[in-house]
Amino acid sequence: MSTIFWIIVAGAVLTYLTRAGGHLVLSRFERIHPRVEAGLNAVPAAVLTTLVAPAAMEGGPAEIAALAVGAMISLAGGGMMPMFLSATALLILLRHLLG
Amino acid sequence: MTADSYAAPRPWSEFMLGARRSLPVLVAAAPFGLLFGMLAVENGFSTFEAVFMSAAIYAGASQMVGLDLFGAKIAPWLVVLSIFAVNFRHVLYSATIGRQLSHWTPLQRVIGFFFLVDPQFAEAEQRVESGRAVSFTWYMGLALPIYACWVVEAWLGALFGRLIPDPHALGLDFLLPIYFLGLVMSFRKRALWLPVVGVSAVASIIAYKTVGSPWHVSIGALAGVFLGALLPPGKAAREEAQ
Numbered sequence: 109m110s111t112i113f114w115i116i117v118a119g120a121v122l123t124y125l126t127r128a129g130g131h132l133v134l135s136r137f138e139r140i141h142p143r144v145e146a147g148l149n150a151v152p153a154a155v156l157t158t159l160v161a162p163a164a165m166e167g168g169p170a171e172i173a174a175l176a177v178g179a180m181i182s183l184a185g186g187g188m189m190p191m192f193l194s195a196t197a198l199l200i201l202l203r204h205l206l207g
Numbered sequence: 208m209t210a211d212s213y214a215a216p217r218p219w220s221e222f223m224l225g226a227r228r229s230l231p232v233l234v235a236a237a238p239f240g241l242l243f244g245m246l247a248v249e250n251g252f253s254t255f256e257a258v259f260m261s262a263a264i265y266a267g268a269s270q271m272v273g274l275d276l277f278g279a280k281i282a283p284w285l286v287v288l289s290i291f292a293v294n295f296r297h298v299l300y301s302a303t304i305g306r307q308l309s310h311w312t313p314l315q316r317v318i319g320f321f322f323l324v325d326p327q328f329a330e331a332e333q334r335v336e337s338g339r340a341v342s343f344t345w346y347m348g349l350a351l352p353i354y355a356c357w358v359v360e361a362w363l364g365a366l367f368g369r370l371i372p373d374p375h376a377l378g379l380d381f382l383l384p385i386y387f388l389g390l391v392m393s394f395r396k397r398a399l400w401l402p403v404v405g406v407s408a409v410a411s412i413i414a415y416k417t418v419g420s421p422w423h424v425s426i427g428a429l430a431g432v433f434l435g436a437l438l439p440p441g442k443a444a445r446e447e448a449q
């Protein structure tokens with residue numbers, strides 16, 4: 109088997125361990141400390157933000173405008189699909205206009 | 208918890224409810240699934256290896272990093288370590304959503320955690336927030352379409368990748384940030400949402416500029432999580448805890 113094959117196998121095993129590991133460690137404790145609980149409740153916003161922020165910073169006017177409009181639609185109570193489609197449409201439009 | 212979360216819904220409708228939530232994920236992830244297959248072949252992977260990587264690792268960003276480093280002739284153990292570093296955030300996902308899965312059998316957990324990608328985690332957390340239980344059937348209804356498409360896209364990308372005309376003009380490179388923003392916004396009713404988002408954003412940008420990718424994800428995430436743990440919870444969180 110090739111080097112690539114073994115890189116993939118090792119990467120897959122380690123990736124699975126990250127996905128099962130957090131639960132395995134946490135489930136050893138009878139009670140979860142309220143601070144840990146509060147920290148875990150912050151996980152979705154904290155992690156997902158790191159996937160957006162650098163992209164937003166690197167983005168030009170078209171990208172920033174698309175994200176801003178997406179955020180506003182969400183704040184106004186729009187669901188994921190309206191938000192996603194409007195922001196994407198604006199992005200494509202502005203990229204065409206701004207070159 | 209509302210009473211109806213204990214009622215046993217029909218398995219098929221529960222599966223379909225999950226599958227319906229996968230639709231925006233499929234649209235947002237498709238360009239990256241295809242792009243991965245295309246880049247894999249350009250970096251010296253065979254079509255089989257490209258598909259195998261998507262099927263076995265099933266984590267887009269880490270797959271791209273793996274390709275990139277392999278193409279740059281980095282030592283194999285470093286490539287593996289980098290894949291691990293990019294995927295380290297899943298430890299947090301696992302610990303967080305694991306609290307809601309105590310009614311699953313051990314085998315269901317063994318299978319379920321394999322599919323715990325970013326949107327899977329976010330959708331499951333939202334379901335918890337809306338007061339409904341995360342059933343294994345619902346979870347797999349969400350997971351299987353995303354997984355199947357991801358694997359097929361690697362194969363299509365490897366075969367036909369170079370046929371995509373102008374990905375930039377179509378906005379394909381920026382679909383995931385838009386989608387992830389939508390997920391961030393969907394958690395805005397949580398305690399401390401704004402401070403956590405602000406601190407994670409600033410920390411990840413600073414880390415991105417200084418330490419570099421992919422470490423900005425773990426650093427930014429930990430900054431937000433520590434803030435959440437340290438600040439006194441808001442009124443809403445205290446009420447929830449009682």
